[in-house]
Amino acid sequence: MRQRPPTQHLKEQTMSEVRLRFPPSPTGYLHIGGARTAIYNWLFAKKHNGKLVLRIEDTDAERSTQESIDGIIDGLTWLGITWDEGPYFQTEFAADHAAAAQKMLDSGDAYKCFCTVEELEAKREAAQAAKLDFKYDKTCRNLSAAEVAAKEAAGIPYVIRFKVPEQEGAVVFEDAVYGRIERKYRDIEDFVIVRSNGKPLYLLCNVVDDIRDRISHIVRGQDGLANTPRQILIYQALGAKLPIFAHMPLTLDLQKRKISKRSHGEIVAVQYYREIGFLPWGLINFLVLLGWSSGDDREFFSEAELLEAFSLDGISRSNSIFNYKKDDPKFITDPKALSINGHYLQTIAIEELAGLVKPFLQKAQIWDDAYEAGRRDWFLQTLGLIRERYYTLVDFTTLGRAYFADDFEVEERAIEKNITKNPQLVEWLPLLADRFAALADYNKETVEQAARALAEELGIKPGILINGARTVTTGCLAGPGMFEVLETLGKERVTSRLRNVAKLFA
């Protein structure tokens, strides 16, 4: 990335009303790219005491679904991204779009084009064959009023095209991220704004809606950058004030392809992160860092800190890569995302964590209502103990299953390393169980004493007993301090699991 663009225009703009929008098209679930766009818009609006408008761009009737609309709203809600107006639906403003097209027709900024799709196709192919760039050849641009009337009378269908100025010069604008962008008039073709069936195109609808919604800042993906000059032409033809444009870099996969629901599936769906046990803020914190930096080395932000630090100037110009490997089970998603989520999982208030873990335990059918009643203290303490190495809420039901149920799996590697290597554990562990059973007061101190004493009697390293016990009582190779674990698990579970060690030799 090169130098930061000038930011003076932003300062001027903040004096008037700040209004942002997030305009998803409901053709699939909310994916992380869309979520990131929403987050940036939300942050900017909030930071500047502005408003965020949610606008569903549902003009593509074939691909838009109610399910998708619900999914998007659901995803935003889960993330905690709030909007101040809407959802508006683009289809409800068809009259505005039509009126805008008519206005441009009247003012001479647009014209009716009677060329058929077939004719255009043929010309496009011819151009391609000759290795030439194809732009609409303006056949209908200079039709006389009489000619137009005749064609219309004959019932020939037409599209409406924008009349791009035939002059030297260019559309110039200052992008808040990419700096000065220029597009020469002669490089812009007379683009279609209304289809032959009377339906206006996205390019038009989008601008008309943004004008009506008084959007002051458009923060969107870099794929919109090339559309911007054409949209600016429409703003000008409609006599509207231009918003500030800020284009953000795209998120690519490891093969540098644009991430999409179609080619990447659930791993890019916001919904997926909820299911695998992300905290909403963990995902937001990860996503916001994908293409933006506060300028210092901070990586974790509270909402207040993020609002304080966020600025369009910190948005990078180069695309970033969402780092995950499809066939590696260790990469259920980008490791950095996991690490950030783990940070929050390990540091939020334990009571809050309890509420987040509950649905996961319920889903795994290892929830007990006593965790909110008589066993609440035990529950909170246990969560606090085991969360140290967990990255997602699901970990509590998998890695942590042994704390809540007896039907847990034992890791193969743990068996190899801590059990079968010492065959005598078949006798030693039940012996240890006897010692624990005999304890009048069963707690981490007495348990430790008993274990160390037994190890000494047997003439073995305490570690052998400790790691063996870890494996049979928790099923895991690693975890918190063993004596605390034994205490939290309780005498009953511990002794019975220790006595059951023989089954691991089967």
Place this chain on the structure above:
RNA sequence: GUCCCCGUCGUCUAGCCAGGUCCAGGACACCGGCCUUUCACGCCGGCAGCACGGGUUCGAAUCCCGUCGGGGACGCCA
């Protein structure tokens, strides 16, 4: 093909506009050590990058030109 944008460790990035304090800093991942007569956590350390080539300059990651690489846009999709 045409137009536009981008290029610092494997990944996210700081540094670039206002050249020297950068034989390039942080984080994740990975590796090693310490701690633990228990794995881990934690702590400490390591690996690894300015795409390439010219130019300007006493001095370039930073400025200029070119090359290469990557991405985006070029629809009666949104």
